[in-house]
Amino acid sequence: AAIAPAPQPESSGDAPIRTVRSPMPNRARTKIETKGVDVFYGQKQAIFDVSLDIPEKAVTAFIGPSGCGKSTFLRCINRMNDTIDIARVTGRIAIDERDIYDPDLDVVELRARVGMVFQKPNPFPKSIFENIAYGPRIHGLARSKTDFEEIVEGSLRRAGLFEEVKDRLQEPGTGLSGGQQQRLCIARAIAVNPDVILMDEPCSALDPIATARVEELIDELRTNYTIVMVTHSMQQAARVSQKTAFFHLGYLVEEGPTEGIFTSPREKRTQDYITGRFG
Ligand SMILES: Nc1ncnc2c1ncn2[C@@H]1O[C@H](COP(=O)(O)OP(=O)(O)OP(=O)(O)O)[C@@H](O)[C@H]1O
Numbered sequence: 001a002a003i004a005p006a007p008q009p010e011s012s013g014d015a016p017i018r019t020v021r022s023p024m025p026n027r028a029r030t031k032i033e034t035k036g037v038d039v040f041y042g043q044k045q046a047i048f049d050v051s052l053d054i055p056e057k058a059v060t061a062f063i064g065p066s067g068c069g070k071s072t073f074l075r076c077i078n079r080m081n082d083t084i085d086i087a088r089v090t091g092r093i094a095i096d097e098r099d100i101y102d103p104d105l106d107v108v109e110l111r112a113r114v115g116m117v118f119q120k121p122n123p124f125p126k127s128i129f130e131n132i133a134y135g136p137r138i139h140g141l142a143r144s145k146t147d148f149e150e151i152v153e154g155s156l157r158r159a160g161l162f163e164e165v166k167d168r169l170q171e172p173g174t175g176l177s178g179g180q181q182q183r184l185c186i187a188r189a190i191a192v193n194p195d196v197i198l199m200d201e202p203c204s205a206l207d208p209i210a211t212a213r214v215e216e217l218i219d220e221l222r223t224n225y226t227i228v229m230v231t232h233s234m235q236q237a238a239r240v241s242q243k244t245a246f247f248h249l250g251y252l253v254e255e256g257p258t259e260g261i262f263t264s265p266r267e268k269r270t271q272d273y274i275t276g277r278f279g
Helices: 070-076 107-113 128-138 145-158 162-168 178-190 208-221 234-240 258-263 268-274
Strands: 030-041 044-055 059-063 087-095 114-117 196-200 226-230 243-248 251-257
Touching: 030 070, 030 226, 044 070, 044 087, 044 226, 044 243, 044 251, 059 070, 059 234, 070 087, 070 196, 070 226, 107 114, 114 178, 128 145, 128 178, 145 162, 145 178, 162 178, 178 196, 178 208, 208 226, 208 234, 234 258, 243 258, 243 268, 251 258, 251 268, 258 268
Parallel strands: 059 226, 059 243, 114 196, 196 226
Antiparallel strands: 030 044, 030 087, 243 251
């Protein structure tokens, strides 16, 4: 049967938009549950009543045209919006069934469990070694020199960077190529043992070869981590994610297995976006 188009958000006023949902094939465990999330910047609402389950040990991609709220919603998952004065988040977000907006929750610990990688690689102006060792030190995860060396090597290995930098660990992280810097930032996130890694357009500042390398890395990391990624590149979402969520004007329009979203979207706006009709 034909699926009735959801109301256009432009004209919906207070009427909620109904997200079109397709189930994931393998009944993966939900790592992150979000329910009825609204985000406001001052008086302006940027996210409207979004509910989305994010599966464990998989890559979930957020796609949608510029300004639709992908980054805003991503930043709710490690309470990064707390750092923006005028931002206000309501609704429920739980990781492993624990409400992360619970006033008793330790935000510093949360941000270690939920690592973040940004659009532009942002290594600290310190050595490669110190970029990785810094987090474990402030979180008290290592004491001896050997502990630190193990964590640094292990994190760089998992980020696929160790072989390239092992002879210059004391050189500045900022001296690496853009793609290496981004893998260094991924290694830095891994070093504090997160369960979840948020990535906000992690390849948008990289050339195609560095992008391919980071995409390969993301694909390897998903065996151990839950990854949530904002991307402008639909090819990238299709290549690396298992679940895709399409946002438009602050609404979650459609979500489901990536393959289905890209081969047979059920919502007209999703189809228009993935076929390049807008955005
Ligand atoms: N710090 C802020 N203060 C006020 N408004 C903001 C702030 N950050 C984002 N917004 C607004 O919230 C809406 C969603 O922005 P957001 O950056 O989340 O979208 P996006 O989909 O990630 O966009 P892009 O793909 O361009 O990065 C936009 O209207 C934006 O102008």
